[in-house]
Amino acid sequence: MKPIVAIVGRPNVGKSTLFNRITRSRDAIVDDLPGVTRDRIFGDARWNDKLFTLVDTGGFAEGDDDPFAPHIRRQVTQAIADADAVVLVLDGKGGVSPFDADLIHTLRTVDKPAHFVVNKIDGEGQEKNMAEFYGLGIETLFPVSAEHGYGISDFMDALTATFPGDEESDAHPDAIRIAVVGKPNAGKSSLINAILGEQRLVVSEMAGTTRDAIDSVFIRENRHYVLVDTAGIRRKGKVSMRLEKFSIIKALRSLERCDVALIVIDAEQGISDQDVRVAGYAQDRGCGAIFLLNKWDLVDNRDGKALRRMTDDLRMAAKFLSFAPVLTVSALTGQRVPKIFSLVDAVYNQYDFRVTTGQLNKVMEKALERTPPPLHKGKRLKFYYATQVSSKPPTFVSFVSFPEAVHFSYQRYLVNQIRDAFGLDKIPLRMLLRQRTGKNPAFLNKKRTPIKGKRKRREKR
Numbered sequence: 095m096k097p098i099v100a101i102v103g104r105p106n107v108g109k110s111t112l113f114n115r116i117t118r119s120r121d122a123i124v125d126d127l128p129g130v131t132r133d134r135i136f137g138d139a140r141w142n143d144k145l146f147t148l149v150d151t152g153g154f155a156e157g158d159d160d161p162f163a164p165h166i167r168r169q170v171t172q173a174i175a176d177a178d179a180v181v182l183v184l185d186g187k188g189g190v191s192p193f194d195a196d197l198i199h200t201l202r203t204v205d206k207p208a209h210f211v212v213n214k215i216d217g218e219g220q221e222k223n224m225a226e227f228y229g230l231g232i233e234t235l236f237p238v239s240a241e242h243g244y245g246i247s248d249f250m251d252a253l254t255a256t257f258p259g260d261e262e263s264d265a266h267p268d269a270i271r272i273a274v275v276g277k278p279n280a281g282k283s284s285l286i287n288a289i290l291g292e293q294r295l296v297v298s299e300m301a302g303t304t305r306d307a308i309d310s311v312f313i314r315e316n317r318h319y320v321l322v323d324t325a326g327i328r329r330k331g332k333v334s335m336r337l338e339k340f341s342i343i344k345a346l347r348s349l350e351r352c353d354v355a356l357i358v359i360d361a362e363q364g365i366s367d368q369d370v371r372v373a374g375y376a377q378d379r380g381c382g383a384i385f386l387l388n389k390w391d392l393v394d395n396r397d398g399k400a401l402r403r404m405t406d407d408l409r410m411a412a413k414f415l416s417f418a419p420v421l422t423v424s425a426l427t428g429q430r431v432p433k434i435f436s437l438v439d440a441v442y443n444q445y446d447f448r449v450t451t452g453q454l455n456k457v458m459e460k461a462l463e464r465t466p467p468p469l470h471k472g473k474r475l476k477f478y479y480a481t482q483v484s485s486k487p488p489t490f491v492s493f494v495s496f497p498e499a500v501h502f503s504y505q506r507y508l509v510n511q512i513r514d515a516f517g518l519d520k521i522p523l524r525m526l527l528r529q530r531t532g533k534n535p536a537f538l539n540k541k542r543t544p545i546k547g548k549r550k551r552r553e554k555r
């Protein structure tokens with residue numbers, strides 16, 4: 095389980111610059127098919143072989159730069175509560191501000207690693223700017239330049255040193271892990287209660303692998319399921335324990351730990367930006383996903399076309415999850431709640447899919463023959479073998495003569511051919527293109543496809 099580190103601080107201190115510097119330094123592991131570009135507020139990073147997720151809380155505050163705005167303060171406080179470690183960024187150029195002191199005070203009251211970074215110290219010569227910050231009474235301050243890299247590696251060593259070692263792995267390794275996510279008030283807890291209430295067999299709460307994570311485990315028709323991060327939900331009522339109703343970090347954390355995400359939408363209200371954002375997190379995390387249009391009992395469906403309308407809206411707004419099934423439910427009446435499981439099973443069976451290299455290459459060969467790859471500098475691109483490198487989600491690597499010359503639409507064509515051939519219509523698939531070099535390796539698109547320009551030249555001669 096990757097720790098989640100939140101970057102907090104006033105606007106303009108350099109949080110995003112630091113975020114970019116740290117997340118860019120990771121080994122490029124995931125070059126997912128580009129989807130819709132969305133503002134990224136979180137990203138994975140690696141340092142000294144330690145993996146973690148970094149969250150830029152600057153991205154929480156939309157269109158409001160006032161650090162004293164209550165909603166920003168709430169989001170930041172919530173981030174501090176939910177993250178595993180916090181990095182407070184101070185502005186080495188702008189100096190100390192009252193809001194900094196406020197955040198420092200908040201950080202002192204929580205029991206988790208906090209790191210203090212003075213940014214915009216662009217070299218040794220500027221370390222004199224640090225003097226003012228020492229007056230804040232912080233034991234260790236890291237002078238850094240997010241923009242130029244000064245001091246970053248010392249800081250990263252200290253940050254990653256506080257991460258816990260590998261924690262014990264989850265019990266029930268074969269269980270299907272389900273996360274329930276959605277905007278505030280969509281009906282997540284009602285739905286979890288409806289799902290668990292319906293189970294006649296063993297429902298137990300067990301500690302998850304991370305701090306505070308409580309999972310609910312149950313067996314249904316001989317299959318184990320885990321609802322991740324259900325802490326406190328069944329014991330609702332203690333509202334005071336929950337600061338903000340919606341926590342991005344909590345959503346990220348459960349998405350990280352699940353196979354299938356149930357994205358709960360308040361159907362009475364229709365599709366909102368926040369629903370789309372949550373769906374975007376699920377897609378970034380590469381989990382299987384199912385849209386649940388909840389509160390269906392409240393939807394006016396006299397013309398019988400409500401599902402059609404909402405599905406159209408959803409598909410339009412969240413194109414990047416076009417493969418995710420849609421189901422209307424009511425957590426209140428229990429309508430179609432049992433049906434969720436047949437969908438979860440169907441999605442999971444695809445999510446866990448594995449194929450042999452031989453079978454995969456037969457499909458690739460056919461696809462390359464049907465629509466040959468484009469030209470690169472007058473020569474046909476060569477596709478060598480492809481292989482599946484992981485499941486959950488199924489991820490393929492395809493070796494190509496010039497990966498960067500493969501247009502996104504051609505890549506998507508190949509992915510769709512794989513989808514069709516193996517019936518993988520309900521899940522995300524990843525295809526990574528890698529350079530293949532070496533003398534005369536065998537390639538898949540052997541059959542000659544005429545290259546128009548070339549033939550013409552020959553004819554002319």
Ligand SMILES: Nc1nc2c(ncn2[C@@H]2O[C@H](COP(=O)(O)OP(=O)(O)OP(=O)(O)O)[C@@H](O)[C@H]2O)c(=O)[nH]1
Pocket residue numbers: 103104105106107108109110111112152153213214215216238239240241242
């Ligand atoms: N000199 C110098 N400027 C920096 C450094 N890091 C960031 N900046 C500049 O500071 C400004 C703000 O940087 P951002 O990363 O956008 O700050 P932020 O904290 O994410 O701001 P919000 O998104 O408003 O919360 C930009 O103009 C950066 O170029 C640095 O290390 N040195």
Ligand SMILES: Nc1nc2c(ncn2[C@@H]2O[C@H](COP(=O)(O)OP(=O)(O)OP(=O)(O)O)[C@@H](O)[C@H]2O)c(=O)[nH]1
Pocket residue numbers: 276277278279280281282283284285339340388389390391392423424425426427
């Ligand atoms: N009519 C109707 N009301 C529902 C349904 N599901 C949930 N509600 C109501 O919607 C409200 C919010 O439900 P919750 O389950 O607390 O929603 P949540 O997503 O857990 O909310 P947060 O904890 O704020 O994130 C409650 O008043 C529920 O009774 C439904 O299917 N039909």
